[in-house]
Amino acid sequence: MPGPYMIGVDIGGTFTDVAMLDAETGEQWFGKTESTPPGFEAGVVKGITGVLAQTGRSPEDCAGFVHGTTLALNAILTRSGARLGLLTTEGFGDVLEIGRLQMPDPFNLYTQKPVPLVRRQFVAEVAERVLGSGDVLTPLREEAVREAAARLVGRGVDAIAICFINAYKNPTHEIAAVEIVQRHHPTVSVSRSSEVWPEIREYERAMVTVMNAYVAPKVRTYLDSLQERVDEMRLAGPLHVTTSNGGMLPARLVKERPGTTLLSGPAAGVIASAQLSETCGIDNVLALDIGGTSADIAVLTKAQIPYSTETRIGDFPLIFPSVDVSSVGAGGGSIARLDNMGVIKVGPSSAGAVPGPACYGRGGTSPTVTDAYLATGILDPENFLGGQLRLRPELAREALAALARQTRYSERELAEGVLRVATSNLLVGVARAEAHKGIDTR
CATH class of the missing domain: 3.40.50 (Rossmann fold)
Structure with a gap:
């Protein structure tokens, strides 16, 4: 008879990832679904339900539910x-x-x-x-x-x-x-x-107080709604949320200090990177987690989790004790635009999951990094999200062409320019993280 299991969920601005771990055998299952803003809890429940159907497990056998989120982080980055x-x-x-x-x-x-x-x-x-x-x-x-x-x-x-x-x-x-x-x-x-x-x-x-207050209504509303939906599906395990320092807290405590989740999702990624580097025997690791809205960067030496009391979220300092990870507003949904000098800029604004990039066909008209990848032939429109979502290249080209008409570039040249700018944003973030640690990976 199947034993108890743990559920892990990470929500981003674009996709929601679900993992299940059998507490006795160590067997693992994974699922991925679209995030559902503004009601992110619907995507979480859909993802958990999918993994439960895949494994045939009962909600009552859940021993614990650990949740990582970029909800607070994305609220800061996208204002x-x-x-x-x-x-x-x-x-x-x-x-x-x-x-x-x-x-x-x-x-x-x-x-x-x-x-x-x-x-x-x-x-x-x-x-x-x-x-x-x-x-x-x-x-x-x-x-x-x-x-x-x-x-x-x-x-x-x-x-x-x-x-x-x-x-x-x-x-x-x-x-x-x-x-x-x-x-x-x-x-x-x-x-x-x-x-x-x-x-x-x-x-x-x-x-720090302003950041905490800025994200508090959104985080509290989300956790209340999530707990209600989890109770409806009778998932037995208690709900915990990962925090910026790599630990986790019960949801009721997180609602009192929602700012502790500003680096919830990124911190969990760094913890996993440290575990993986130790398992693989790799001492020095550059961890890069690119999502739909932000990219998270951390430098690990000797497979040790880096901690800091002075990190940054976008333009702002954060002095909470936290895993030393920096975030830049550059992800798959980051929107391309022209500044007042006509220079191509990418991010920090994101199309998110709704309406999403123009190629989703859900009413989005702003060109994004995903649209640029699709227009240049890097993405397969038939195999996005494991084939669950078919992309529409013609809409991506249409959005890019509208921006290109404001420049001297062709649609193809603009798409390549968007990718170069997005990559440069990532490289700047990586260089800053390396300089902070006094290392040079070149």
Whole structure:
């Protein structure tokens, strides 16, 4: 009689992968299906149901369900998270704009600073002050918080991050502010820095709190819906979610701190790469995981999992303890466009699974990396997703031709240019990861 088994699921912006492991025999089965945004749980259930049908196993025999996801990561890279506001100490409203006073490319006179996740008009300052010792200099007034929160909600925010100066030393003002906001605006999601990351360095603490608040509504809604669907199919195993540090947490804890899943999927990939390199006896490994929206890069030496408290997600620093993996917005669904100088750019915006690349035939009209691969003959239109999805080359060429007409290139030349730019984006990410480790794989 078949024994208990484990289910592993990884969802990306384009596809969902499912794996089953027999806990007693070690036998493995795999499945792949399309992701189903915005209701990603439907794709997960479809994938699990397919593997269960393939193996003839019962949902009641499931011993555990481990879930990796790029939901939070993709929300950051594609700027598709919550409509977010920030409450901060009076006089510190420019914390995200100023950052660390570092330009992305100090040698480029035309370089531009990254646009913050919270624009300045959605930042509200509150009169309060805690000293570096933790002593209160200026008490917090309830009416000040209430008025600031009302202004932000009136401007349409559905989530608020709270980051007061020196709150890592004394969180009482932040705790009180959270209670006031939730009392008057119970439907608004609230994150406070003294809970998310109670450490010194104001900009980094604010940035982590903003990221946590930015992805919180999407992650919580998804996990609630997934748990409901899993309960309906009577899958017995408890639901755990992989976290940025390579571990895993019960779903109920992840909903309290959704920012811990920012590198959930990528971290799980690095853990697998380390295991594979050890099994194969390979000491030094460059791990590259290219999905539909992002590409994740990690450098492993001596088959050891790399960890860091300073990594980056797109344009932003992340100081959560995490597996040392960097992400760039370059995947199969990344959209090609022209900038204001007429130069071809690829990503970070992605067509995702819906409508997907133009060649999917689901209404997408923007040319993507997948369209370029298809138009140049690299992809087989009849054998995509194991033959489950037939691609339409004529739609890919049509989307590329529309962009090509804005340039001096032919459709074929533009497709090749898109692939060169996408590859260059990946190489830049790889070079940065190597430089961070002080190695050169050439």
